[in-house]
Amino acid sequence: MNKLENAGYEYQIWKENTNTGEKIVIAQSQSYFPTDTLEVACAVPNDTWYFEIVPKEGWTTVHQVVLGLFFALIIASLLAIGYWQASMRRLKDILHAEEMEKTAQKAEAANEAKTRFLFNMSHDIRTPMNAIIGFSELLEKHIDEKDKVTYYIGKIKSSSSLLLSLINYVLEMARIESGKADLRLDTGHFQELRDSLQTVFEPALKEKGLTYSTHLDIQHPYIVYDKTKTSEILLNIVGNSIKYTPRGGHIRLDISEIPSERSDVATYRMIIEDTGIGMSEEYLPHIFEEFTREHTSTENKIAGTGLGLPIVKSLVDLMGGTIQIESKVNEGTKTTIQIPFLIATQEQIEESQTYSPYLVTNHALGKRILMAEDNKLNAEIAETILQENGFEVDCVEDGCQCLALLQEKPEDYYGLILMDIQMPNLNGYETTRLIRNLKNQRATIPIIAMTANAFDEDKKKAFAAGMNAHIAKPIDVEVLLHTLEKFVQ
Template structure:
């Protein structure tokens, strides 16, 4: 065989391998796209009924006076929140593995993250007879970071500490600022120390592996997926931090997280301070008119109750077409705000928002629009803002978060 023939054969083989690799890449991309679509739909389909379950549970609590029924309601609510947490963990892990998880960094006062999480577990710890203590020594509090993921890290760690510590035990949260070599960065160490059931030395190396649990739900009498720790580790790695676990069976555990955050310029928090709601925020939004675009009857009923409880006046439409038509028909100033579902029949929330933004009447076109939707991923929030919305609230709806988002949009 001549040199030319050999060269031609080699070229054909290389071309064949390249085509095969490209075909495999296309198949992988299609599989990832299908997985993302599945996660998107799964998240929406689960969150919609969960919003109804938790919403009606909250409404029922306001009407109950019988201590026994209140106890039942509280246990229903706890179970619902646990189920939502498990669902979130499964979806988050799937998103991480598919490479779709991204950082969303913005200004935050780091103290707010810790104090917010601490307050969540304060009542639970007190009820269990656990001494929950927080020690806080941080000079540079104003930072740029992914608030949601940082909050998730410490929520999981403190939740586990309280969950696995028996009555009479103690959980200590110790936050300390360390020396940092990077210019304009702050280095913060967070330690979670508990006197709980602890873990064996044999299990510690597999602690951050997906679905790994030293005790199953039956043996430990604590529900979970075994995904909390792997998700924490992924988040810490994404943000360039470190996490270390120390534990002894029967003696408790100690987790040490070290993160570096960029220090925020004064412009960030001076501006935020100016925009923060005042003490009369409830009076400030009372009487404002809201147009609610929501096709689901149950979710609409819950939303109307929450909004009317804030003192807002609510009109409801069932899809994007009706929403746009209402804005076209009513005089400018009729509504102060639109709360927009995303997945609706006839016209979705994105299209409705874009249509409203193009209305000839500038006052109508500039009305604040907030997405209130079961599309709860970070990319959903970014997409809502990119489509012209002023905010994003995920279902199940947190009334306090909704209130703050409404205040921010109206101001």
């Protein structure tokens, strides 16, 4: 880069101290001598800088004026550019500070929401836990009184279900936030889903004295969809209606098919209306925010996490649908969901109808099951359930023992294996892979995962390892027996 001294000129750049009048030299050439100088003053914001220029070969009048103005213009331009750059940096700093402040405010609001959530969850979890502990103690004291025993057991079961649902909500939201949620598509008849949901809701509806009606008007009943996640959406919305509708109220589920832009897609509109307590207009913009609830369970005596609707919104978005909620206090709530589903082909419909489950009660007698479970309490519960339904069970504590016992017995001795995942020495995935690599009939034995690893990615790992089915803990007896139906011959 060229410098002023290289051009044959000596220079000095200085400014005056506004307080003392002292001359402060900012820069100068090495051989500068203040003789016959051209002094130029250049005003910059908040200051004035002076430039003294001396040509090494002396001045001419024209050169003195032109060159002086030329250098003054250059230096002034450089200063102006420098000032502009400094101003832009200051502006960026200001904007960055404002952005940081906004980010900090959002983070603070999120932390406050999560703190409120933790306080609410602490209360909501303790409520069913207290009930379980309390009724268990009463059950022990009144073990010989049949009516009380039945009553206490019912309370323990309902409290356990509530506790499990609270835990599942939190885990589901964590899974969605991590980006691990995806769709598992199967062919099914939507009326079957609607009827199964009605069966689930029936006890709660009767208990609260609510009337429940449904209407189905669809042209393409067989669709390809994720039955579990679609069920979860409706379970959440209708479940909320049941929770927040006072005794004697009404809930209606209306499912219709609306026109779709694609010929291979059926768009379902699901409208759920209730005559419940409703929500305020001020709260509606926040209904899909995580960890928010309009009322705590202490205020309305209804337990919840504030995660149900955020989960529903995330699942609807995952399916490419929309959700809209309208509500008025003391009048009720209307939820409108629209989701596009692929229309099942005739081949897919026929494949979905080929399975006809066997009845366990007719075929279980004498059927031997090998169960790998390292938790003795879980093993005892599962073994008792299976024995009461006609199965013979051998239980081992890890994958090594499972593999050894399987090879020790005749090839057709066990009908299937119930396999835990997290076990010492050899886990369920590794054990399954080793069994599938055996060079005999044992390699084809049905293996069912029975595990607390309950997410979709856990199911995929189980199937990838060679397992045939997946059952989540805590064990639901109906789900267990229904799953066994597929493999009992």
